[in-house]
Structures are given as C-alpha cells and as structure tokens.
Amino acid sequence: MVTGHFISIEGGDGAGKTTQITLLADYIASTGREVVVTREPGGTPLGQQIRQALLHGEDLSARTEALLYSADRAHHAATVIRPALDRGATVITDRFIDSSVAYQGAARALGVDEIRELNNWAVNGLKPELTILLDLDPVIGAARVGTEKDRLESAGDAFHQRVRQTFLSMADAEPERFTVIDASGQIAAIAAEIRAAYERL
Template sequence: MTGLFISFEGVDGVGKTTQVERLRAYLESRGRIVVTTREPGGTALGRAIRRLLLHGVDDGPADIAPRAEALLFAADRAQHVAETIRPALERGEVVITDRYLDSSLAYQAGGRELTSDEIRNLSMWGTNGLLPARTYLLDMDPAMSHSRLTHAEDRMESAGDEFQRRTREAFLALAAAEPERFRVIDASRSIDEVWESIRSDMDGLLSGDAGERAAVDVDRAEGSRESAGESA
C-alpha cells in the first residue's frame, strides 16, 4: 500500500488540531495506519528547537535573528522528515502533519520579510525535496482566529495584527500558486462543516480522483509553480 503525506496549514487558532484528529480517526476507520505529527517539535530534537522558537532563550534576548530563525525551522524539518515522515511513508502509512514547509514560507517570508526563494530552497535541501500530496489551508481572518486561543501567547502568536495579516495573505498566495496540492477551507464555518469539506476531498484523493501520488518531489512542485505564474 502506498503511503500518503498530508499537511494542515493556517494562522494560529483556525482549528487545525481538531481537524487533524478527525482525519486521523476517519482514515483509521478505513483501515489505514496513521502517524500524526507537527512542526516544529515532531522529534526529540524538534522539541528542543520548538522551545527556542516559541519561547526564546532563557536569560537571553527575546528576538531571534530572521536568518537564525529560518535555519532553526529548517533543521527541525530536516530531522522530522528523516526520522518520522519518510520512514512512515516507506511503510505505506498515512502521515498527517500540523504545519510543514508552507508555514515557514508564510511566517518567515510573508511575516518576517525574508525572500521566499531563500526559505524554500533551504527546506527543500533539508528534506530532499519532499512535499505533501495534499495541503489543507484552514483560512480565517486572523483577528477572529486569534480570539479563539485559550493559552498564553507564544513568541509567534504575539507578533501583532499586521504580522498575522501578512502571514494569512502569504498562505493564500501559496495556495493560489499550487492549486493541485492545496485545498483552501473556510475555517470560519462550524467544525462539522469544515470537516465535511475535508472528508469529501479526502475520499476523492483516496479513490484516485484527486491525485495518485504519495508526495510531490521538488521538480514537479517547481513546475506547478511556474505554470501558475504563467497563467496568472
């Protein structure tokens, strides 16, 4: 059985965790073995990096330089793919990750004003070109999603309204550039309505109607981006 790689993206508070769990349960009910994971923090090394990224360094400056931040995210992703994602795909399992490359592109290139090519190339090198077969972008006005948060703000969540707005716009631009991989879901609807959109698309993906590959390699992904740019 072929493995399947799925990612969930969106600004904080859009309900990714809830939908990841619903999809996990649904796929398991259909007989698939499912690995759920997240970025940053999907491995032991990743959890150490996550603490640095979200909470900063103890007794140190609150800010992490943008290039250092990009390298930390890429290091987390490289270990995540090598230790968790690729082995599971090779075993024929389904991998569902809460955040992947697109979060780096949206939060760092969109929100932190680094170039998309720098961020993308760094992660593509670190992961040997692995992209998900499907990415569900749960989209919502950041002002609304932020009000849903029930925990203390971390370093990324407290970056301000303008940062969150740019990040959302960056996510939507990524989805527009790769329509074959992305599905944009209106996350302002009820949990059940959001889930129904995901379930319907997943049924098509599993049956082969919405795509047959387990993951996208970098050459095909780049070709998709170039085609989208030509047709814009």
C-alpha cells in the same frame, strides 16, 4: 519508492488545525489504514527542544528562527515522515514548508523563494500530496488563542495578515495541491470538506 500519503494542514494560529487533524486521523484509522499524526516543530524528541527554543525561549533573529525551523524539518522528514510513508502509512503533519514560507519568508521578510529553497533542500524535495489550508481572519484567530501567546502568536496583526495573504497566494499558485477551507464555519462541516479532499487522493 513512497507508497503512503502525505497530508499537511496549514493555517494561521487559532484556525482549528489540531481539532481537524484529530478528526481526519480518526476517520482514516476507521478505514483500516495506518495513520501517523505529527507536527512542526516538535514531531521528534529533538524537535521538542527546538520547539521550546523557538516559541518560548529567548528572542531570536529572523534568520536564526528560519534555520531552526528548517533543521527541525530536516530531522523530522528523515526520521518520522519518510519512514512512515515508506511503510505505506498516511502521514498528517500540523505545518510543513508552507508555514516557513509564510511566516519567515513573507512575514519576517526573509524572502519566500529563499526560504522555500532552503527547506526543499532540508527535506530533499519531500512535498505533501495534499495541503489543507484552514483560512481564518487573524483577528478571529487571535481571539481563539486567548491571552497566553507564544513568540509567533504575539507578533501582531500586521504580521499575521501577511501570513494569511501568503498562504492564500500559495494556494492560488498550486490549486492541484491546496484545498482552501473557511475555518470560521462549523467543526463538522469543515471536517466533511477535509474528508472529501482526502478521498480525492
């Protein structure tokens, strides 16, 4: 039986996920709870190799990309997320299935239902209780990222607009799980909104 809390942080590139995850983790730790911060891809030693191939390696077909993400996620869920939840920890992951649905399902046009089904199978139905969507205009996000871009960050404005719209559509469809926050605001104000959403757990 899962006894911990599972939180995913989603959003486009440059939305400030890393900063906000750190602030939320520090807050949760200050309450005396164990908190595990992880990411996808790259939350395990195997995942770090997959991350390098996905973001900085040779060009990949869309299907190859999708399968590598789901393989990383299957291993990550089995070896990091579920064990932490089982011992009562709060797990915060930088990206989970929703990212694959938005990036590969919609923006790579592989089909949102197909990608969701693939990844649900990979993690045996594991799902976050709370998903924070840091919503940001992709043009602003690209400017924050700077000139050193990985494969996905370099995919172009139209690609990232599709990603954003898919994230927002998913949030509309699951309002009980998603909390959408304007990521163009002040860091402290965003952190306060995230803490409030966490407290509702």
